[in-house]
Amino acid sequence: MRENQLSSVEKRRIFLMLFLILLAFLGIVGKLFWIQIAATESYSSRGINLVKNSVIQRQRALVLESGRGEIVDRNLAPMTGKIVNALVAFPINRDYAMNQQDASQLVHLLQTSKEQWASFAKNLKEPQVWGTQDGGKPVQLNDQQVNGINGLGLSNVKVVQIEDRYPIGMTARQLIGFIGQNPDRVMQMYSSDLEKGKMELTSKIGGAGLEKSFDAWLRGVGETSISYFTDAGKRPLAGLDARMIAPDNSFYPVKLVTTLDSSVQQQIEALMDKLGIAEGAAVVQEAGDGDVVAMASRPNYNPLQVDLASNSWSNYAVKATAPGSIFKTVVAAAALDEKVVSPTETFDCKGALGKYGFTCWLKSGHGPLTMEEGYAQSCNIVFANVMQRLTAAQLETYANKLGVLNEVGWSGKTDMKTVLQQFDSEETGQLFAAHTPENDEGVLMQTAIGQRDVRMTPLQASNMVVTLLNDGKVYSPRVVKEIRYQTGREMEQFPVKTLSSEAGKISAKTSQTLLNWMREVVTEGTGQSLKGAKWALAGKSGTAQIQNGKQEKVNQWFIGYGPVESPQYAVSVVIKNRGPADSNKAIPLFKGIMDILASQGSKGSK
Incomplete structure (x- = not known):
């Protein structure tokens, strides 16, 4: 009986x-059904796409367009992201490669040699654009080449449209900048997108x-890419061939609409190269609102x-450097508004001050000059004497009023709730260094002529002229006015802005006086070589002594x-690190830029 019971328990x-x-x-079975049938596109807690990963070993992909927004000028002419026809070659089994006749025809169409093509094709380990080896640029194909290559019907090459982000001849390179890998910054700026898999380090x-x-x-x-599918033996998979993969979004990529005129920009850069300017910058702003029309930097x-x-990649237009005598404009503004000098008063320039080793650029001296005449002749002795009647605090006040000590470029909150500074790495100006005795008389005299610790950016310098042209109102120059969706609809706008100083602004009367004095610089002073320009011009010269090593x-x-007669543009130019005896290239560059602007006629659309 017990055995039967045990048997029942065992059963x-x-x-x-x-x-x-x-x-x-x-x-x-249920799990396998779910994996293979019901959830192939998003299986696992990590969101792994099994279909994608099942073919990843036999898929060869190449990015054709980054999906990055386009940068355009004020007339919507593209400055980045040129689309060109190019040839892509895919690595496949040699048995499926082209025969000798096809290879010869392809080589002829590409205008290359058999040896160059053979070397290129032999080393293919992943899809490669013809002409991009060693970080080069794709070879752009013309219509005849495109039709000829397509007519060959080859299995391992394909003509595609590819983005050339930075095309040959591209201008405003330092202003536009560049893209590159920066894992630390990606982690800092885009940690959320990293976690979601939208970005990689x-x-x-x-x-x-x-x-x-x-x-x-x-x-x-998202990117636009072309994928080519092969089996484990690098043989093409029938029916798959090359496939284009692109984001389905009619709003992107966006257009960054700048205030630049690409034609003016191109001509200015060509002029700088013609003049052999190795190091320097030029800025062109509209007189009415300070918008940047052109901004060039060399090298x-x-x-x-x-x-x-x-x-070489640094934008010298927003880097502070010694300004020399253009800073006398700030001293003159302070003297006029503070009324420390009478219009008829004269100062005697004998070539040297008699102390501190302070001299004028004209060693023989200018003789008796009013402050107005001293400005036109850029006399150091006149401005040393004027500075004796001003304090360091007053000079700083007027430097702030004219916007030459702080960053002046457009900044502010955007619709994305972020604080934006349009000009990357813009530097502030400087009057005195940290440990400089500001009230020392010798220091103040050197400061008055834009030497010693004084620093100014070309953007601040041209914007100072804009300030005078607007009766003392300081504008915050912008270089991007809006961002548009691909559809043309506005995404974000950056309105014209002004800057205010706690010290207020210089008077309209002083502004007009200084503008008139700038006319005399050209008619009677150091800028007389500008008399032959297409327009009647006005301005101020400057030469700053600097130490470059020894x-x-x-x-x-x-x-x-x-x-x-009717000011349209304010311009500043600086040629850096010239020899003391070298010919002046700043005035010819300024004249050439103004002639370019004069030839443009109307300012164009905004």
């Missing part, structure tokens, strides 16, 4: 085990210029191969406006 145990095994089997982001300032807008919503650089150790160098400046 129940066996039945229970079989039941559990059946449940486990059904669970596995190796994703390229803005590294400098507008690319950096407006990176949050320019990043876009130039390649945005695809950036040497961060060099300064060598004595100079910065050559000229700032001004034109045409005199």
